[in-house]
Amino acid sequence: MAKSSAKQRKQTENTYSPGIASDDSMLKSFFEDELKDIYWAEKNIVKTLPKMQKAATTEELKEAIGQHITQTEGHVDRLEQVFELMNKKAQAKKCDAMEGLIKEGESIVEETEDGTMTRDVGIISAAQKVEHYEIATYGTLIQLAKTMGMEEAAGILAETLEEEKETDKGLTEIAENNINWEAEQEGEAQEK
Ligand code: FE
Ligand code: FE
Numbered sequence: 001m002a003k004s005s006a007k008q009r010k011q012t013e014n015t016y017s018p019g020i021a022s023d024d025s026m027l028k029s030f031f032e033d034e035l036k037d038i039y040w041a042e043k044n045i046v047k048t049l050p051k052m053q054k055a056a057t058t059e060e061l062k063e064a065i066g067q068h069i070t071q072t073e074g075h076v077d078r079l080e081q082v083f084e085l086m087n088k089k090a091q092a093k094k095c096d097a098m099e100g101l102i103k104e105g106e107s108i109v110e111e112t113e114d115g116t117m118t119r120d121v122g123i124i125s126a127a128q129k130v131e132h133y134e135i136a137t138y139g140t141l142i143q144l145a146k147t148m149g150m151e152e153a154a155g156i157l158a159e160t161l162e163e164e165k166e167t168d169k170g171l172t173e174i175a176e177n178n179i180n181w182e183a184e185q186e187g188e189a190q191e192k
Pocket of ligand 2: 068072130131134164167
C-alpha cells in the first residue's frame with residue numbers, strides 16, 4: 001500500500017520539470033514582485049527595530065531585538081544576492097502589509113507606558129506579527145524558487161527563513177518566561 005502510493009507520487013513529480021519557465025513567465029515576474037515587496041519590508045524593518053529596541057523595558061528584549069537587527073541587515077544582503085542571481089537590479093516596492101504592521105508597532109509604543117512590562121508585551125506582540133508575515137513570505141518564495149529550478153536562490157532564502165523562525169520562537173520564550181507574568185502584576189493604566 002505504502003509502496004504504491006510512493007510510486008504514484010514519484011510519477012506525479014515526474015510530470016513536472018523545474019526550471020523550464022522562461023525568464024518572462026508570469027510566475028517568474030510574480031516571484032520578482034514578491035522579492036521587491038519583501039526587500040522593501042526588510043529595509044524598513046532595519047529602520048524600525050532600533051526604535052523598538054529603545055522603547056523596550058527589559059534588557060532581555062533589547063538584546064533579542066539587537067540580535068535581530070544584525071540578522072535583518074543580513075536578510076537585505078541575501079535578497080540582493082537573489083536579485084543578482086536573476087540578473088535583476090535589486091529594487092524595493094512598497095509593501096502595504098508591512099507598512100501597516102510597522103505602524104501598528106509604533107502605535108503600541110505610543111499607547112503603552114514607558115518602563116512597563118506591558119510595553120514589552122506589546123512590542124513582542126507587534127514583532128511576532130512581523131516575523132509571521134516574513135515566515136509566510138519566505139516559505140512561498142522558497143517553494144516558488146524550487147519550482148522554477150532556482151535551487152541556489154531557494155537555499156539563500158531558506159537561511160533567512162530559519163532565522164525568522166528562531167526569532168519568533170525566541171520572542172515566545174521571552175514573553176512566556178516572565179514578561180507576561182510581570183505585566184499581569186502591573187498596576188492600572190493611567191488615564192490618557
Ligand atoms: Fe527578515
Ligand atoms: Fe524578521
